[in-house]
Amino acid sequence: MLPNKSDKPLALEPVPSRYLFCYGVILHLLALGALLLPMNLPVTIRLGLSAGLLFSLRRLWQHRRGPAEMEKIILKADGIWKLVGQQGMDVGTLREDSYCSRWLVILRFRTRMGRSRQLILLPDSLPADDFRRLRVRLMQIRAGDKPSVDKA
Numbered sequence: 800m801l802p803n804k805s806d807k808p809l810a811l812e813p814v815p816s817r818y819l820f821c822y823g824v825i826l827h828l829l830a831l832g833a834l835l836l837p838m839n840l841p842v843t844i845r846l847g848l849s850a851g852l853l854f855s856l857r858r859l860w861q862h863r864r865g866p867a868e869m870e871k872i873i874l875k876a877d878g879i880w881k882l883v884g885q886q887g888m889d890v891g892t893l894r895e896d897s898y899c900s901r902w903l904v905i906l907r908f909r910t911r912m913g914r915s916r917q918l919i920l921l922p923d924s925l926p927a928d929d930f931r932r933l934r935v936r937l938m939q940i941r942a943g944d945k946p947s948v949d950k951a
Contacts, residue, residue: 808820809874809936816921820863825855840876872906872918880908882916891916899937921926 831852834845871883875897882889891908894915898905922930 800816808876809929809932811872811925811933812870812916813872813876813924814918815863815917818921818923819919820859823859824856827852874933877883878940882908882910889914889916893937893940897937899941900936901934904933904937 810837831849834849834852836842838915870885871881873882873883880891880893882891887914889910891910893908894907897907901923905917906920907915907917909915920930920933923928926935
């Protein structure tokens with residue numbers, strides 16, 4: 800009998816997404832542009848909102864090439880996820896409210912310490928084959944092949 804490919808651990812090393820960075824910059828600029836439109840807001844509130852948006856845009860720019868929150872994710876055959884990041888290694892289970900589509904994967908984890916962690920992946924966050932394999936595994940989990948979904 801041939802071994803099932805889904806029994807092998809799936810190791811992923813995500814990188815920050817350029818697409819997500821571009822979407823963030825565009826949304827910030829659109830919000831700043833909306834503050835220039837005539838509306839019944841005092842100038843002080845507009846300046847405060849603009850300062851907040853500029854601060855947020857600056858943080859987005861500083862982290863555009865920085866390390867991803869999780870440097871490595873490993874899905875073991877038993878459905879346990881190992882999350883390796885700057886803060887060390889953590890172990891968790893995939894939450895039911897995770898999302899998977901062709902262009903976007905949002906992984907939400909419940910760790911053993913009860914913490915919630917999440918990771919947003921777009922197609923440029925992983926090599927194409929790894930992104931596809933991750934989506935296939937998530938579809939298998941959703942279909943009930945693996946008991947790794949936490950109902951938190």
